[in-house]
Amino acid sequence: MYTFNPGPSQVYPQVRQYLQDAFDEGWLSAQHRGERFVQLMRQTVAELKNKLNIPQDYTVFFMSSATECWEVLAQSLTPNKSLHLYSGAFGEKWFDYAKALRPNSTGIKFGLDEVPNANNLPGLDEETDLVCITQNETSNATQLRDGVILNLYNRLPGNTLLAVDATSSLGGFS
16 A cells, blocks of 8 residues: 555554545645635644644744755755754754755764753854754654753754754644
């Protein structure tokens, strides 16, 4: 069976009916600029902001893949350099991609049983535009918990932004 999902993933039996329903209701051929789709997007963004406690004045963007996100972050939010903290292949790939676009970017690998030390990060300075971290490293099943990301965010200098890949964990946290 072929799916369009990235990586190995379980396709739940209900998906067949969901797709059939979407087809029967005309969603699979709905115009992306049409009023029906625009209303669906407005509802989706409103519910995301509500459920994830996203401030109302924030903008929500939808991307088609992690690689697209990496490219947008590197090209649009990283004029100088980014700093990548990673413990596995997915985070390292993100770093490699960013470094290809912004050669001054740096990476710090930490061990599977370690937590990055937000108080002492080599390469983090006023020239760092973006710090990137993967919350749930799918390549080795490690996860950052217990305020690690918030602690890192609270220690960022100046206008440095924090990008967190939460692709495989966002729906599991409340």
